[in-house]
Amino acid sequence: KQFWYFILGLLMDPSKKEAIQWTGRGREFVIRSLPTVVTLWSTEQGLLSTLKPDSILRNLRACYKRKVMIPVGIKTNRYAFHTEVR
Structure with missing residues (x-):
């Protein structure tokens, strides 16, 4: 699963609002709990140990480069999703 799709799934799940939620400004969202x-x-990802927060930030930067976010x-x-995902 691609990272941006995972983030979108979290945003659509009402039970995850403590961790991540829409801001109400278009496609903008806020990560409220990076550790979560x-x-x-x-x-x-099926990993036995938890990744470091830097890995999430690296994934977000990769989304910038691909013009997804x-x-x-x-x-x-x-962060915000681009109007047209490429």
């Missing part, structure tokens, strides 16, 4: 997102991604407020963990 890291744990969920590690589980999704853009950073809105990196210090506040706010």
Whole structure:
């Protein structure tokens, strides 16, 4: 599963609002608990140990390069999906 699709799945799951949620501004979202997102991604990947938060940040940067997401407020963990996913 691609990382951006995993993030979208979390955003669509109401039970994950403590970890990640839409801001209400278009396609913008905020990661409220990076450790929780890291744990969920590690589980999704079938890893026995939890990844480091840097791996999530690296995945987010890869999404910028592929023009899937853009950073809105990196210090506040706010990001947005591009209008057209390529």
